[in-house]
Amino acid sequence: MEAMKDYMLTVGEQARAAARMMARAEAGAKNAALEAIAAALEAAEAELSAANSRDLEAGRRNGLEPALLDRLELTPPRIAAMADGVRQVAALPDPVGAIADLVQRPSGIQVGRMRVPLGVIGIIYESRPNVTADAAALCLKAGNAAVLRGGSEAFHSNTAIAGCIRTGLEEAGLPADGVQLVATTDRAAVGALITMDEYVDVLVPRGGKGLIERISRDATVPVIKHLDGVCHVYIDDRADDDKAIAIAVNAKTHRYGVCNAMETLLLHRGIAERVLPALARRYGEAGVELRGCPDSRALVTMMLPATEEDWGAEYLAPVLAVRIVAGLDEAMAHIARYGSAHTDVIVTEDYSRAWRFLREVDSSSVMVNASSRFADGFEYGLGAEIGISTDKLHARGPVGLEGLTTQKWVVLGDGHVRS
């Protein structure tokens, strides 16, 4: 236990020292490191596959579920995709050093804000080994040092990937400790990592809700976290029927296990009769189970009754709760009460209602006439995302390079003093 703590403190000290060098690295050096990492990953395909086989064998022995085994597997195309992902991060603009809003103040000083790295970022994640490369690339590009703690089931795969990252950093003349993988599967390492305030500036946990709740509860280091995605689509009576159906189908059926999938459909009483039967047919064809309020069950008999639990459920599955409401106010009240402030959509042609929904719904993404599935760092133009934040402070919604930086004030004077 003490040895583990000492080890983690060493990791932390090394990360802090590396962070200072990463922060002043030029874009060229960081991009060269990313290119070298991508090349190292491609060159190491055989070693990565061998390391991954050890994890897969252990996983099978330990009775890991097929879905988890699939997520764990590193096939040659997945290794190539991982290298490509790193190259895409190299191609993004460097956020560090930009000075915004430099203005002259009445005192004569010039004041602005410079974008700077956060420092040391701790990433705690579960089975997918590609997160090792993705997260490292984003932290590196934003000028941070990273401490990565992957799942024990992917330990050999992650270690092999981390070796490639180290090679790339060294080739580009950046500190090898700029990205460190915690070299133990001991769970006490996580406890140490999330309480090393002196060495870690922010934590980004990636994984199931249980993992994130546990880390948020115990961490003293600030956490950028992603909890529920209970997303709503509200179809207003002034909606265009075709747009409404297209959006409601896409938001539910495009992918089921994702945080930006619709989980509850709200329909204005004045349009439900027109669009709900058509929607129910489409959902039926897709194999989506519907659970409705009494009014919606009166229109579509094959629906199961929705219970109070359904309104707050994040199914992540082909299941949809359906409720008929009297209008915009009732829809927004439902969203405020049962939603998770992730992504909510209104479908309407009415200007004033669209505007009210945009203004008043307090979610990380609010949309008019678009599928909730667009709530994504790539779709929003961030180039990449480290995760989606359901917090309000610092970073809200999809988090890209900017979320991995902060701004400091810069003041340029010429001998100015305060009077």
Add this chain to the structure above:
Amino acid sequence: MEAMKDYMLTVGEQARAAARMMARAEAGAKNAALEAIAAALEAAEAELSAANSRDLEAGRRNGLEPALLDRLELTPPRIAAMADGVRQVAALPDPVGAIADLVQRPSGIQVGRMRVPLGVIGIIYESRPNVTADAAALCLKAGNAAVLRGGSEAFHSNTAIAGCIRTGLEEAGLPADGVQLVATTDRAAVGALITMDEYVDVLVPRGGKGLIERISRDATVPVIKHLDGVCHVYIDDRADDDKAIAIAVNAKTHRYGVCNAMETLLLHRGIAERVLPALARRYGEAGVELRGCPDSRALVTMMLPATEEDWGAEYLAPVLAVRIVAGLDEAMAHIARYGSAHTDVIVTEDYSRAWRFLREVDSSSVMVNASSRFADGFEYGLGAEIGISTDKLHARGPVGLEGLTTQKWVVLGDGHVRS
């Protein structure tokens, strides 16, 4: 204990409900409320003075120190200044609703970020009753609901001020619970406030370091906090002597008990002989006690020897630590080791060194050729400040209206679905 918790939960529920109305209030209504609050404060001068007398009498009875009694006192000019402060906040631009960077993405959707209130802000503060009006005005203008918990020594004064705020809110048609003062001096109320995650979005403690550390440690609600201000001025050997002396004198002697006062002076070995004796004379005239490294004591004999504790000390008093360094790297290493990442200054005419200092010193404010005393929301043009953050996430340095808001993503489509 249970009754207190119930009371605080009621306060929290009321704040959450009021926050929804405050968030959609138009700038005109919020400004009308601020003007009405200012007028109510002026009209209530006699009541405010009477309430304040009760606090002052109790304070004297309880042996409150003269400095604290002075901070507690509400004179007619101070009441007028408080009303003026509220009017100044009314005159600031409304941050809410601005949409930044609305761009069309390849998918056809328009994506941007709308500035929105944080929700419910908890302010915990000590003796100065004017914070009640200042903090309420800033929270209100930014579209938030506020829960204020002032010091027990100012309870009657704060209650009277909160009455004026309530009057102003009601006159403008805004919810009276938009600003609530916790109506008890029971300390258990603070414990409840800082753990009501469901009802409070962020805490801004204002007071001594002990208060802030206690709250940060025990809070489950996120805290925007201000800890130490161990600020440095580094005089490079390529500094202009006159600017160096003017800045070093101003940064130390302009005011002593403030977080942006210089606490340690670093001098390049090549300039110390020229400027340190002159500076020591100026500090001597001002009554500033100097504590120096051996090299600086060789130049100025009247200095006391500095101990290791002096390098990390936030004196908030006419005391200054002085150290001679070999150059920029040693200065920056000293700042990284002993500083508090608040405000640090380089005085130099050298372009490359100025630029390195700006880039590499990881403090909330970094300055070239200007006094550290400029690190202030008013001097930076924020119009007002709720505090100075020493955190890196969300808000760093002086925090104005923008720090009391967040941004949500808005997506405008026309039936767009994800393919």
